[in-house]
Amino acid sequence: MPTGLATRDRIVGGVTRSAALAAVVVLLCGLTLALAYANKARCAGAPFAENGRSAVFDVIKDSDVCYSDIQFLWLGRDIDQHVFPYIDGGITEDGMLTGGAVEYPVLSGVLMWLGAVGADNDAEFLLHSALLLAPFALLTAWLLVRLAGRAALLWAAGPPLVLYAFHNWELPVVCMAVAAVYVVTALTRYSLRTRGILAAVLLGIGFCLKLYPGIFVLPLLAYVLTGGQRDMDDPTPTRFDVRGALLTAAAAVGTVVVVNLPFALAGYEGWRASITFQQLRQADITTNSIWYWGLRQLFGQDVDGESAFQHVVSIASPTLVLTSFVLAMWLGWKRFTMTGTFPWIGVSGAMLCGFLLFHKVHSPQYTLWLVPFMVLLEVPWAAIGAYLVADAAIGIGVFRYFYSIGSGNSVDSMENVVQFGVWGRATLLVVFFFLFVRARRRGYRPEPPRIPRFEPGSLVPVG
DSSP: OOTTOSSOOOEETTEEHHHHHHHHHHHHHHHHHHHHHHHHHTTOOSSBOTTSOBTTHHHHTTTTTOOOHHHHTTSSSSTTTTOOTTTSOEEOTTSOEETTOOSSOHHHHHHHHHHHTTOOSHHHHHHHHHHHHHHHHHHHHHHHHHHHGGGGHHHHHSHHHHHHTTTSSOHHHHHHHHHHHHHHHHOTTSOHHHHHHHHHHHHHHHHHHHSGGGGGHHHHHHHHHTTSSOOTTOOSOOOOOHHHHHHHHHHHHHHHHHHHHHHHHHOHHHHHHHHHHHHHOOOOTTSOOHHHHTGGGGSOSSHHHHHHHHHHHHHHHHHHHHHHHHHHHHHHHHHHHHHSSOOHHHHHHHHHHHHHHHSSOOOGGGHHHHHHHHHHBOOOHHHHHHHHHHHHHHHTHHHHHHHHHHHTOOOHHHHHHHHHHHHHHHHHHHHHHHHHHHOOBTTOOOOOOOOOBOOTTOSSOBO
16 A cells, blocks of 8 residues: 555455445445435425425525525526526626526536436435535545545544535535545655646646635645655755646646636636626625624625625735735745645645635535545644534524524524634634644655665756
């Protein structure tokens, strides 16, 4: 087994210990997915309206906390009409999507269309989508257990998968991000340059699903540039692989272009509408961000106050997100100068923390993006537990809060729960930002010393 993997193979009854652990983790993940589907399916079922909407959906989606974007978006994006996304449609001046336009990158739109194949109502769409998405969660569980051992149970059997597995189309993008880490970390039989290029392709695919893996390309470039895993006592001089870094960047950019170009050519307005929609989206009560629950209180409640608030957010949010990226890369480079290795996984996790903290939208299911970093990196379990508590306050409390508003009941208690979730999560994102950069990878075992060899035309030995 490759040196960098977390678990040691030991033959027990004809089965390696690592294989047995992987089987258990994947099985538990399957059971968790079944529970996750049952949770969301409470909102779906006969009787149906003529448009295929479950009558019970609008009645209990908030009170019973079984709402999902998957079921909700059966209507409003022409999914119920089985229109192939992006080719037709566009966006109105007030931000309403029309025709086959959807608000997500193109590969997520294709998954939405595939989930609707053969579906005549939102319950069937939810079921088909769950069957389509579940294999990605199972593969993620297998990859994580190979990389981090028993810590993968946090992904496979943790509360976030129950709450969010079928809330939106997150499972494929998480799988692409974890697969990129696996390629770089585990497939050591291939050169670092080759692994970097393959990982960049996976991150590019992830970008075409939900954008955020694209930010991991920058730390990956730094890792390839600096020669990957090294120790300070390695006598081999550092040789910056500029060509490898450029090829890695080209692979990521090329993947994004190849995937998006057919859609842009076939229906530019529909393709562009997804980008415009996200640009126009505002920080409001549905976004669970520090901007709405913090900065909004400093502005008036009238139209002018709302307009001023949104203007400030439109500038401050991207500025702070980019600043957090720069800080993460700088901290990662400092670690490189001290340890000999650029911590690309930790820097990627820190950049994600910065994005989640300062972006104007922080949907509950984004926790699925963060969990793999909690699995892969040695950070305190107490901090992880605290984050899951704060996350549950959002993932459950916000829907009960909406129900209280809609039913006319007192909202004070549920608003306090939501505020606890928002600020508890924000505080812990700051903590994880710095922990991730400094953390070792779980289960990492240093590779044995390599005997330097000389390549023709090279003046320094390379591994």
